[in-house]
Amino acid sequence: MSIPDIFDRTARRRRRDRAAASFAEYDFLRAAMLDGIQERLAAVTRGFDDVLDLGCFDGTFPAAGRHIVRCDAGFAFARATDGVQADEDRLPFADGSFDLVVSAGVLDSVNDLPGALTLIRRALRPDGLFLAAFTGAGTLPALRAAFREAERDRPAARIHPQIDVRSAGDLLVRAGFALPVADVESLNVRYGTLGKLLGDLRGMAATNLLVGRTPLRRDTLGRAADAFAAQADPDGRTSERFEIIFLTGWAPAPSQPQPARRGSATTSLADALKRMPPKAD
Template identity: 70%
Template sequence: MTPPEIFDRTLRRLRRDRAAAGYADHAFLREAMLEGIAERIDAVTRDFSDVLDLGCFDGSFVAPAGATITRIDPGRAFAAGVGGIQADEDRPSFADGAFDLIVAAGTLDTVSDLPGALALARRALRPDGLFLGAFTGGNTLSTLRAVLREAEGDMPVARIHPQVDVRAAGDLLMRAGFALPVADVETLTVRYGNVWGLMRDLRGMAGTNLLPGTPPLRRDTLSRIDQAFTARAHPDGRTAERFDIIYLTGWAPAPSQPQPARHGSATASLTDALKSRS
C-alpha cells in the first residue's frame, strides 16, 4: 500500500531552492545538528570509506578523512551547488550496501514516507555500516504553535506539521531494521526580538509549512500573531522559541555485533537476586 503524501513534494523543492542563496545566514540549526553528529562519529573507533550525505543543503557536512562522499538533496539548487544529486530521501536509487556511513541532518522531519526513507538508508548500508540522523521534533516551535492557536481563535489551521517525538523515533529505527538503535534529544532555545525574526529564519532554512492546501495568513491574523508573540517576551524584550533536535543512531545488522541473550539462557534467578538485597 502506498503511504499517504503528508507533505507537498513540489513545494518542498521550491522552498529549498528559494532558501539556497542565503542559507548560510540561517543555518544555525543544521550547524548544531552537524556538531552533534561529528561528536558521535568521533566516538566510533573505525574508519569510513564511502559516505552518503542525505539531504545535504549547502554541503557543510565534512566527511571523515579519506572517505568518498556522495551528496543528495530534494532541492535542485542545493544539489547543483555541491555537485550532488537531486532526489527525495524516500526515493533514492542507490545499490544495496553502497555506503558504510549515512548522515541525514535537518531534512527527515519533512519526508512524506519517513519509515520508507529509513528502510532505504538501512538497505544502502553495508553490514555494520552506521546511520546518523538529526532533525527537529518533539516540542519544536512550541511558542509559535501557541500564538497561532491564539491568533486564529475558534478556527485554527494546521500550519506546523506534526512532530516526531524521541520515543517514536527509536521505534522507527527498529521498524526499519537497524541494529543497536538509539534515539536521544537535545533542546536548543533561541530568543527573538519579534516573530518576524523567527519567520525569517524558518524561511531561510527552508523550514516553513509544507502541508498541502494550507490557506495563507490574513493581515489581521498576522497582527494578532505579532501581538501574542510579543506578549510572551522576557523582561529584555525577547521571546524564547524552542527547537528539540532528535538524534538517531543505528547500525546495519552484522554477525559481529553484540546480540541479545537468548530467552531462557540466564544462569541466575531474579527472584533470588532480589531476596539477597532484602
C-alpha cells in the same frame, strides 16, 4: 496501497531552491545538528570510507578524506555540491553502497519516514552506521501558541506534525536497525519579533509544507505577532525552542553484540538476590 502525501513535494523542492543562495546566513540550527552528529561520530573507533550526506544543504558536513556522496531534494543544493537530487523516501542508491549515512535537518518533512529509514538501512553495508538529526515534538512552542491565539475561532494547520523521541526510536527498530538509540537535545533562541523567527524559518527552508495549507492573511499575521510579543521576557525578547532528535542505528551484522536468547539464563533472579549482602541499617 500508496501512502497519501502529508507534505507537498513540489513546494519542498522549490523552497529549498529559494533558500540555497543565502542558506549560510540561516544555518545555525543545522550547524547544531551537525555538531551533535560529529560528537557521536567521534565516539566510534572505526573508520568509514563511503559516506552518504542525505539532505546535504550546502555540503558543510566534512568529507575528511572520505568518499562522500551528497544528496538533496532540492535541485540548487544538489547542483551546488555536485550531488544527486532525490527525495529521502525515493532514494536511487543500490543496496550496500555506503558504510556511513548522515542526515541533518530533513527527516521531519519526509512523507514516508518509515520507508525512508528502510531505504537508508538497505543502502548501508553490514555494520554500517546511520546518524541523523531533525526537529521533533516540542519544537516552536511560542510560535504554536501565537497562531492558536491569532486563529482561535478558525484554527489552521500552520506547523508540521512532529515525532517524539520514543516514536523515533521505534521507527529505527521497525526499519531493521540494530543497536538503535534515540535522544533529544534542546536549542533555545531568543527573538525580538515574530518576523525575525519567520525569516529564519524561510531562510532554512523550514516553513509550512503541508498539503492543503491555507495562505496566512495579513490580519492573522498581525494578531500572531502581538501574541508572540506578549510571551516576551522583560527585555522584550521571546524565547523559542527547537527540540533536536538524534538517531543512531547500525545495519545488522553477525559481528555485533546479540541479545541473549530468551530463557538462556543460568541463574534465577531470586538466587542472585539471595547472594546480595544485606543493607546496613
